Amino acid sequence: MAIGTRRLILVALSVNVLFIVFMAVQQHKYISDSSFSVSGRQVEQQHQKEPASHSPESVRQRVTVIIRDFESFDNAVVETIRELYTVLNGTKVIIVGDTVPYPPLQVDKKWDVEIVSLNPNLMHNYSSSRPVHMIKTKHVLVLPDTAKVKHWKHLQTAIIALGSKGRFRAVAIGVGTEQLKCMSMDVDLKRWQMTLGLANDSSDHCDMWTGDQALFMLTEDFHSLAEPFARPFAQAFYIQAKLRQWRVRYFKRYQMARVKDLYSEPHNKWKHKRLEEERLSSFYKHWGIKAVVHSDGKTDYYGCTKTTPRCFGTIIDDMPEYLYEGKWTPPCCLKALRETTRHVFSILEKEKVRYWLEGGSLLGAARNEDIILWDYDVDVGIYREDIEKSPHLKDAKVGSYVDEEGFVWEKATEGEFFRVQYSEDNHLHVDLHPFYSKDGTMTKDTWFKTHRQDTEFPERFLKPLTKISFVGIMASAPNNVREFLEFKFGKGVIEQSRFPNFKRVQ
Structure with a gap:
């Protein structure tokens, strides 16, 4: 009788152990993936x-x-x-x-x-x-x-x-x-x-x-x-x-x-797709994503265009507002500046106008063959005596002129120089500064005290002009780029990268 009781107890214990193992396996099944x-x-x-x-x-x-x-x-x-x-x-x-x-x-x-x-x-x-x-x-x-x-x-x-x-x-x-x-x-x-x-x-x-x-x-x-x-x-x-x-x-x-498939009607499917694209675009624009680069190299832009104003307002003290936010020039603006630059240089070369990259634009070319990532315009020097060779510049002297590709040529209101804008709506621009030789020194009639590079320089830097890679093309430049830039900005300027008024954002 005692042996039978022990056997019953062992059987009961075995059943309990098997049940516990079974429940543990089931629980593990539900929490595993x-x-x-x-x-x-x-x-x-x-x-x-x-x-x-x-x-x-x-x-x-x-x-x-x-x-x-x-x-x-x-x-x-x-x-x-x-x-x-x-x-x-x-x-x-x-x-x-x-x-x-x-x-x-x-x-x-x-x-x-x-x-x-x-x-x-x-x-x-x-x-x-x-x-x-x-x-x-x-x-x-x-x-x-x-x-x-x-x-x-x-x-x-x-x-x-x-x-x-x-x-x-x-x-x-x-x-x-x-x-x-x-x-x-x-x-x-x-x-x-x-x-x-x-x-x-x-x-x-x-x-x-x-x-x-x-x-x-x-x-x-x-x-x-x-x-x-x-x-x-x-x-x-x-x-x-x-x-x-x-x-x-x-x-x-x-x-x-x-539960079921939606947008079975072609119009509803098209409408849904369009709305999704608009919502994503709105999110990008609201939170400051102005360019999306895809794996195939294609870039979608969500910032300014020829038919919209540029992404920033009037520049004060050479410091665009986005620099105070810890940001650089929006990619859509850089894209517009590159397009405008290539267009202007093409026109100047066709019309035999001698030009060269100036100031920060030449500095960007020397550093990385492009516009400086926080710059907001492109500066170019031209020979004042060549203005009469250019129908575009002659028309700009009379009044604002929109060329066949929608770029606006005009006389700047701030002084004796020309400006070419991306479009009538978007005022990203290239400035053309007319210089002339005075006893072997290149000078001009309008100077900006806030531009530390805005100074006279020996004409020897332009005789002859040379070429430098800039915004995807070979652009005209002074014949000794480093010496020219250090004459304008100071020693080691190519290696010393800083904002125009860097003390304001320190």
């Missing part, structure tokens, strides 16, 4: 910090869902929330639009849903158009229209991933059948520029995942974004994340399905 792993120590430490989230109810209490990327004219927002509620019934959902959606969304009154317009209403208070104040949970899931959450345990895994305080600050989950693609990205606000390139999809150092996706993050991180509701959301988020040196993990295993 082929593209993400959390160590047992991390999970244990996280569970000690806060209650476990091993039920739909506990996940629901931790997560607020935000639906931002949708179109009023063609959407499945209501269906998306209905499918969400089959997995996490009662989850707080905030629908955020630039304006109140029209036609109105037919949201079930039983749902915990807020519809918020970012456009302020004079009858409401400030907070009513700032939905960040409505998020009371620890985590946020930004869900694109039509995305279908398959299982609450996928969000549980994301909660554990972010709670472990590891390498990642957000989790990306693809939507649809296509996997997300990895892109490298560099954001240089000083140069007003962003550079994009292809990267290895398996890299843990991906700067941006492209494609339809949901993004899961801590609410405190979402609140810390400068523009948390910018659209298109994913692109705007990754730019801000890159500037904060955040890393985002892609859960390849947990791809979301779609």
Whole structure:
């Protein structure tokens, strides 16, 4: 009898051990991912910090869902929330639009849903158009229209991933059948520029995942974004994340399905694409990204053009306003200056006008064969006696003249020199300063006290003229560039790079 009792006890213990092992395996299955792993120590430490989230109810209490990327004219927002509620019934959902959606969304009154317009209403208070104040949970899931959450345990895994305080600050989950693609990205606000390139999809150092996706993050991180509701959301988020040196993990295993396909009508598809491009362009312009360089070398510009004013106002004390902001000349402005310079030099050479690079423009050519990165115009010297050779300059003496390519030739109002502007709207320009020889010394009639390089110089520097690489062409220059620049600016000027009034920004 004692032997039988011992056998029963051993059998019972064995069953209990097998059950415990089975439950541990199941739990590990739910918190593991082929593209993400959390160590047992991390999970244990996280569970000690806060209650476990091993039920739909506990996940629901931790997560607020935000639906931002949708179109009023063609959407499945209501269906998306209905499918969400089959997995996490009662989850707080905030629908955020630039304006109140029209036609109105037919949201079930039983749902915990807020519809918020970012456009302020004079009858409401400030907070009513700032939905960040409505998020009371620890985590946020930004869900694109039509995305279908398959299982609450996928969000549980994301909660554990972010709670472990590891390498990642957000989790990306693809939507649809296509996997997300990895892109490298560099954001240089000083140069007003962003550079994009292809990267290895398996890299843990991906700067941006492209494609339809949901993004899961801590609410405190979402609140810390400068523009948390910018659209298109994913692109705007990754730019801000890159500037904060955040890393985002892609859960390849947990791809979301779609509630339904949108934009089946060609017009709606075209309209959606156009709006997405306009939103991204608006985000770039608002936050000072004026050039996007792609992996194929193509550059898209989002700054000034021939039909818009330049990116900065009147220059005071030779210091453009952007220098005080710690930035250099916007790339669109440098592009316009290069185009204007090449056009002017082509005209002068055709009309046999002797010219040479002057001042900071020659300094830029000597340093890096281009315009100095913080310069805002191009200075050129010409022989005053050659003005009569040029129909363009003769017309400019009479009045403002727009040539066949839209560049504006005119007599400057500040003194005895000429100016060629990029266009009638955009006043980025090349200044042409007429010099003449006086007893072997080159002089002129208008001088600027604030320009330390504005001084007379021996004519021998121009006899003969030489060539130097500048803005992609060979431009005329004095025959001893270093000696000429050091005569104007001082010894070692080519190597000593500094702003015109550098003491103002120290």
